[in-house]
Amino acid sequence: MSPFHGIGRVAVIGAGAWGTALALQALRAGAATALWARDPDRALAMRAARENAAHLPGQLLPAELRITADAEEALEGADLALLVVPCQHLAGMLPRLPALPPSLVAAKGVEHGTLRLPLEILADARPGLPAGVLSGPNFAREVAQGLPAAAVVASLDEALRQGAAASLSSGGFRLYDHDDPVGAEVGGAAKNVIAIAAGAVIGAGLGENARAALVTRGLAEIARLAVALGGRAETVAGLSGLGDLLLTCTGGSSRNFSLGLALGQGRHLAAILAERNSVTEGVATAPALLARAAAVGVEMPITAAVADVLEGRMDVVGAVEQLMNRPLRQEV
Numbered sequence: 001m002s003p004f005h006g007i008g009r010v011a012v013i014g015a016g017a018w019g020t021a022l023a024l025q026a027l028r029a030g031a032a033t034a035l036w037a038r039d040p041d042r043a044l045a046m047r048a049a050r051e052n053a054a055h056l057p058g059q060l061l062p063a064e065l066r067i068t069a070d071a072e073e074a075l076e077g078a079d080l081a082l083l084v085v086p087c088q089h090l091a092g093m094l095p096r097l098p099a100l101p102p103s104l105v106a107a108k109g110v111e112h113g114t115l116r117l118p119l120e121i122l123a124d125a126r127p128g129l130p131a132g133v134l135s136g137p138n139f140a141r142e143v144a145q146g147l148p149a150a151a152v153v154a155s156l157d158e159a160l161r162q163g164a165a166a167s168l169s170s171g172g173f174r175l176y177d178h179d180d181p182v183g184a185e186v187g188g189a190a191k192n193v194i195a196i197a198a199g200a201v202i203g204a205g206l207g208e209n210a211r212a213a214l215v216t217r218g219l220a221e222i223a224r225l226a227v228a229l230g231g232r233a234e235t236v237a238g239l240s241g242l243g244d245l246l247l248t249c250t251g252g253s254s255r256n257f258s259l260g261l262a263l264g265q266g267r268h269l270a271a272i273l274a275e276r277n278s279v280t281e282g283v284a285t286a287p288a289l290l291a292r293a294a295a296v297g298v299e300m301p302i303t304a305a306v307a308d309v310l311e312g313r314m315d316v317v318g319a320v321e322q323l324m325n326r327p328l329r330q331e332v
């Protein structure tokens, strides 16, 4: 257990939509909060306009929120760091940071090539650092606005998960502590992939029944992988799994769902991505998740179908046909 005693200062690393929303929440919960943006010009613009125009336009950033591109300054005296850089950039960003306090990773994905989950990336870069994940059904815009939302803080470190959940909760944001970081990370990463599938079936006009079946069978394959990696199936049935699937597979604001929707409507992946300035984690995560599952002998047919579509080996209708024609079996 870490000597974690509570939070007076929070450093949020990564000034995308989610980092900005979490910084606002930390501030609301009473922590002195700094938000680190890697680009000095962006930090300057955000400080001047009190707005993150690129990722959360129209949302006021109060004067008490310190915004800086200097990592030393952001982390000085911090009791907790929230690492909110997209999964594919986390490993590249960590060497730019000085010593970290206990940290929560809020990215959702699996790293291309190495097949690591975010906490594994952090543990490789900072061995022994008390760490956990923050994950749940949370659109950044709503959390920034203070609308009601819930998530989990999952860590093997009891003091960290309980202290962070208590200190970052307030008003509209309710954090549950959890002792299964693997289950929480697998759920958070994989829901992005299932959301692409859900969007694709709706975009291709295959119907609501198809979506409900995909989400439910998606949940089953996520649980199989979580268990194989040392997590628990019940975690996948909670906020970080089922909760996030419900949000991203039905909420039109999900980037993963909307990307799937456009693919289902026949648009090309490159064209969809070219129009976006924000991250769609499921695109890089689908093949990485599939490879990670294969390495532990877990079958993930929906994830495989999404990877096939993303990598141009199959169209959406063909992929769904293939799923429908798999051998019949018992549900569980």
Ligand SMILES: NC(=O)c1ccc[n+]([C@@H]2O[C@H](COP(=O)([O-])OP(=O)(O)OC[C@H]3O[C@@H](n4cnc5c(N)ncnc54)[C@H](O)[C@@H]3O)[C@@H](O)[C@H]2O)c1
Binding pocket: 014, 015, 016, 017, 018, 019, 020, 038, 055, 084, 085, 086, 087, 089, 092, 093, 106, 107, 108, 109, 138, 139, 140, 141, 277, 278, 279, 281
């Ligand atoms: N936006 C949400 O509603 C939300 C909610 C929960 C979790 N998340 C997760 O949080 C993570 C961050 O997503 P986001 O929505 O804040 O991002 P975003 O799409 O709003 O912004 C992209 C971020 O990536 C950073 N970035 C781009 N290239 C980079 C590089 N080469 N090195 C380092 N950083 C780079 C940008 O600076 C910016 O901070 C993702 O894993 C996402 O799945 C997002």
Ligand SMILES: O=P(O)(O)OC[C@H](O)CO
Binding pocket: 108, 136, 137, 138, 139, 140, 192, 195, 244, 247, 248, 253, 254, 255, 256, 257, 279, 280, 281
């Ligand atoms: O917009 P998405 O699909 O990246 O989803 C954002 C969050 O992960 C929802 O919990």
